Amino acid sequence: MERSYILHMFTPGKQMSPFDINMAVDAGYQVVVPYCGVSLDEITGLTQDAIFSRGPKGVKATGIFIGGRDVMLAADMLDAARKAMVPPFEVSVIADPSGAYTTAAALVACVEQSLRSAHGTDFAGKRVLILGGTGTVGRIAGVLAAGLGAQVTLASHRDAANAEKAAAETAARFGCALHGAGTGSAEARRAALAEADVVLATAAAGVQVASADEVAGAARMLVAADVNAVPPEGIAGVGVMDKGKPIAGTQAVGIGALAVGNVKYQVENGLLVAMRHAEKPLYLGFSEAFAKARELLAEKS
Numbered sequence: 001m002e003r004s005y006i007l008h009m010f011t012p013g014k015q016m017s018p019f020d021i022n023m024a025v026d027a028g029y030q031v032v033v034p035y036c037g038v039s040l041d042e043i044t045g046l047t048q049d050a051i052f053s054r055g056p057k058g059v060k061a062t063g064i065f066i067g068g069r070d071v072m073l074a075a076d077m078l079d080a081a082r083k084a085m086v087p088p089f090e091v092s093v094i095a096d097p098s099g100a101y102t103t104a105a106a107l108v109a110c111v112e113q114s115l116r117s118a119h120g121t122d123f124a125g126k127r128v129l130i131l132g133g134t135g136t137v138g139r140i141a142g143v144l145a146a147g148l149g150a151q152v153t154l155a156s157h158r159d160a161a162n163a164e165k166a167a168a169e170t171a172a173r174f175g176c177a178l179h180g181a182g183t184g185s186a187e188a189r190r191a192a193l194a195e196a197d198v199v200l201a202t203a204a205a206g207v208q209v210a211s212a213d214e215v216a217g218a219a220r221m222l223v224a225a226d227v228n229a230v231p232p233e234g235i236a237g238v239g240v241m242d243k244g245k246p247i248a249g250t251q252a253v254g255i256g257a258l259a260v261g262n263v264k265y266q267v268e269n270g271l272l273v274a275m276r277h278a279e280k281p282l283y284l285g286f287s288e289a290f291a292k293a294r295e296l297l298a299e300k301s
Contacts, residue, residue, distance in 0.1 A: 003061040004030040005276055008050050010038045010077065011067040019099065020067055023265075027272035029063070043077050047084040047091075056088040063275045066095040071136050072173045073097070075285060082283050092275035094284040096268060100136035101286035102293075104202075106263035107137065107225055108144040109293035110255050111198060113301070114223045114244045118253045121222070124149035129196035131155050131183060131210060131234075132203025134166035137227055140286050141200055142167075146176040155183040155192060157209065186214065193218040199252075201226040201234035212236040221252040229257035267292045 007029040009016050016034035024032045035046065051059055066077045074097035081093045096102050108123075115121050128145045130138045133154030142152045154170070156163035160182030167180035183189045189210065193199065197220050203209045205228050215224070215236050224247060228234035237247045238254035247254045270292050271284050282288075 003054065003058050005061050005063075006031040006033070007063045007065055007272075008046070009034045009065040009067060010043065010046060011036055012038055012040075012070065012073060013068050016067055017098070020065065020096065020268075023268050024065065024272060027269055028276055029272070038077075040073065040076055040080060043080040044084040047081045048086070051085065051089040051091055059089055059091045059281075060278070061276075062091045063272075064091060064093040066093065066097070068097045069136060071097050071100050071140055072170070074101075075173065078283060078285055085281070090281045092278055092282040092284070094271055094275060094282075096289070098136045099264065099268070100140050102268040102271070102289045103137045103227060103260065103264045104140035104144060105286055105289035105293040106260050106267055107141050107200060107202075107227060107255075108148075109290060109297055110243075110260055110263060111200070111223050111225050112148070112294070113297050114225075114253050114255060115198070117301075118244055119222050122148065123198070126150045126197040126222075127195055127220070128152045128198045128200065129155060129192050130200045130202055131189075132157070132201060132207070134158075134163055134180075135202055135204070138200070138202035139166060139170045141202060142178050143170060143174045143176050144286065144290055145198070146171075146178060150198070151179070152177070153179045153181050153192065155181045157184050157203070158182070159184060183209075186211075189214050190217050193221070196220060197222050199224045199235065201228060201238075203228065203234055205230035206232070208232045208234060208236065210235045215247065216249050218250065218252070221250060223255065224252050225255035225260065227257050227260055229261065263293055263296060266296050270296070
């Protein structure tokens with residue numbers, strides 16, 4: 001009997017993201033079931049309910065998706081699901097809270113490509129400033145950039161204390177070095193931008209975090225990338241369609257939200273499809289998403 005492909009989707013939130021449900025169906029899952037309000041201590045029971053009913057062969061047609069809005073909780077849930085497996089009853093699991101893992105992976109991979117193609121360099125030793133960096137995408141982008149040898153600062157428009165707290169918590173959870181800074185004033189933003197080699201904007205949609213005057217003062221900047229597709233531009237001078245386009249009046253090139261988003265879509269789709277075809281279970285977090293983003297960009301270069 002040919003078994004239907006089932007994706008069990010766990011989220012601690014009130015609802016599962018419609019975006020991810022669409023992605024799951026488009027990746028070939030025939031039955032997609034959301035479970036809302038799921039806590040960390042419920043992951044073991046739900047996972048084992050999912051693995052034992054289909055037999056060792058049927059588990060290959062079963063997968064688990066972990067969503068939500070907390071990037072650290074999602075990582076903990078992914079770990080808990082993996083530990084709950086009882087081989088040969090073992091299914092593939094992917095975590096992508098608020099799309100943060102795949103978006104951050106696409107963002108950092110696109111910047112890495114532009115650093116290489118436009119400037120002949122990479123992240124090693126670069127000063128990376130992430131404006132709106134205390135959110136889901138900013139934190140994971142920071143972890144990925146730090147893993148490539150960058151000196152990363154998560155910046156908050158609220159205050160320095162909020163940024164420092166987010167940096168400390170994220171660094172402790174994922175074993176890297178991150179710094180925090182407040183950029184609530186124009187003076188603070190200019191000072192931070194003046195020291196940055198790479199600037200990433202990961203703030204809320206429709207919020208500009210760097211004005212044209214502030215960008216003009218970023219003399220060291222090599223690449224600026226923005227994930228905000230809602231006007232106004234998150235970084236002035238970086239259009240949503242830009243893909244390594246020079247930013248007027250600077251030495252930097254810009255990467256826009258739709259350029260990043262196109263890679264993000266392909267990464268999430270590729271990982272979901274890979275789960276369906278895997279002979280052995282896959283456990284997919286932001287590291288695997290980044291590897292997939294790099295692979296996709298290398299194929300196109």
